[in-house]
Amino acid sequence: MANISSIKAASLSMCFSVGAVLFSSHAGGGFATGNQENVYFVSLGWLGPITAIITMLLFTLTIKEAMNMYNSRHLTSYRQLFQNLYSPFKGIEYLFEAFFYIMVLMAVSATISGAASAINAQTGLNYYTGIGVVGAIIFFLTIFGAGLVRRATTYMGIAILAMVIMIFSVGIYMGGSIEGTQFFTAAMAQDFAANGFSKLPTAILHAFTYSGFQCVVIPTMIVVGTPLVTRKNCATSMWFSFAMNAIALTLAVCMLLGWTGIYGKSPLPTLTSCKAMGMSWLTIAYSAFLLLCLISTGVTTVFGFTARFSETKCLKKVSHNAVTRSAIVTLFIIIASMTVSVAGLTNIIKYGYGYCGYLAIAIIIVPFLTVGYYKNKRYASDSEYRARIDAMNENPEAAQAFQPTAEVAGH
Template sequence: MIDKNKMPVAVGVAFVWFTTQFGGGFASGAQLVQYFVAFGIWALITPILAQAIGAVFQWYGLRFAKIHDAYDYRTFNNKFYGKFAPIFSNLYEIVYILLLCLAPSVAFATGGSTMKSLTGIPYMACTLIIGLFIFVVTIFGTDFVRKAASTLSVIIIAGLLIVYIPNIIVSWGDIVSNIRTLGADPAPAGPALWSCFIYGSFQLASIGLLYQHAQSFQTEKEAGKSMIYGFFVNSGLIMLSTLGIMAIATNPELSKDPLPVITLIKGGVGAGFMNPMISILIILGAVSTAVNMIAGAVQRVVVALEKPEERRNDGKPTAKTLICALLCTILAFSIAQFGLLPLVKVGYGYLGYVTIVVVLVPFLIRMIGEAMGKIEK
């Protein structure tokens, strides 16, 4: 297992951002296509702009958290929004609930689509299998999954590098040809930049999960250092992946493909071993994401409902935990039946709109006020 405690703090926090953004949904390639590659030649710029949005706003949030000793999102919001806290603190709770509903559902859909591609089993049956596994692990194995999450993410990333680098090399001629074709008749910049902005915005829905890590900083300056590291690492991987997908960018069916990376592999090199390898890693990443998000929802609900004397110390789940985990799993399973592409494009899109109002705009107003000397740090 990777021990983030042995890393420099700034590198460790950058790694947290890294693993938060790049899960099973990213590994499938669906997010890259829907928010970047679908807009043609602009995909060579917009993924980096999206990382810049994340880096700037997360830096500001982490710095504020350190300065004001606000290491959970409720405390942070109450201090950050000031007299507007009664409104915006509760609005962020809604954002967080939407995230808790959507992220596991996308994980279900990613795992289900990948299992269907790998085995040929119908999609609903695949999501049902994924759901049963997620429910069991959520009840009995969350500690292991949490400990394994960082290691698993690194394995997924290593798998992506193994897939993309040789395929980029072999498909370089197609990539260059597609770039020239897309550049000769570029799509309008406006929709491409707006899609990039929405992607950067919905990624900020999980900003509240980062604040706890600011407690380990020696000074608030480490917030900037961590986001610089994170920007370069995230930008490097997202551009490598985007470049790989550009090999199939002119495929007329690409926008309807829930697993572009599998399509890339099947037309590239090493499909015989790469396809099962990346499929298994995507499924594991999706399961890990879903378990962590559902376990978080269960924890929030059960702590509120259970009296201290009802809680067990033997590691076995209580009846309330079982019921809540089952309901959350059924909810995620039900939402997943809409399919991966609608969840990625429409679901995350609406989450992005809400996050603009609750996070991005208030942060921007405070940044400008601080720069003008009207608001203290």
């Protein structure tokens, strides 16, 4: 009994760990600065917190189907994953390739831009020094494989969630106590009276768009999620992740709804709001929170790119050492992203993320939640049917008592 319990505990722990990786990937520079929340949710008024929860549900359900398809069929690359998803149609997987390359640049650029804007504003540290520190940490956490990424982002995810609850809860509590702010409930009631359901179509679009561009982490998630060998494992992991993501994003949106009069058009809404609260300890805690978010999203995004290219034949000719190949790819994408970061955080999130999000709705979110769900369910039924047949071949007497279910028989 002790052995069985320990196996269950380890399995649950692994599910939580993989879920925390997804949370850490979402809680990046755009989230920590408040810029993403402001663009996609706060602008919706009273619909913002509701849309945030729906968005995270779409996101985690999509990743669940992706991991399930990848693990159940023992696939070895994200290209094979999308070939399975789009089969029998060929060539559509290259659309994801294009989406992935662009989004890696955008996500890592947002990390770099967020580091430059926030760290410099808070500590006065030189722009390039801040970039160098964050870049070096991302570099070393990325090049040593999925195990290190999973462990590092799990710990960072726990720390980020604790800080999210603390920082945003204080902000919500103080809403209305400082001139220019109001309680988020008052802000929601005021917006509902003025706009009603007029923003509902925009809310639906934002939910799909936001969850769409977050799917850049699929290549990372299918690698770190390979220990989740059953459908139940994948589902449990993503329910953990949904809880963490929904709590964090909803708290952030609720706080910022009450502080829009303070931060205005600032590219750093959360930092501006924290400073206005007049608590030095809270601003220091936010600085640590921001750094963790920047590093976590940088690691998970860069790792997916590194895993894709470090095993190519070209790089294997350069070096037989896997760490060296990973270092070459990681260094390339970090340098390339630094050049994109000059566009500014707000433009990156509003235009770069936005257009990629539109593409992702068509090639990732809708396909996985419809065709992917159907294929996974049928594959599981077929696998169960084959397992029963194999068992009956080993025990012929059981064949007479076996009656296939209607679902299995229909296949």
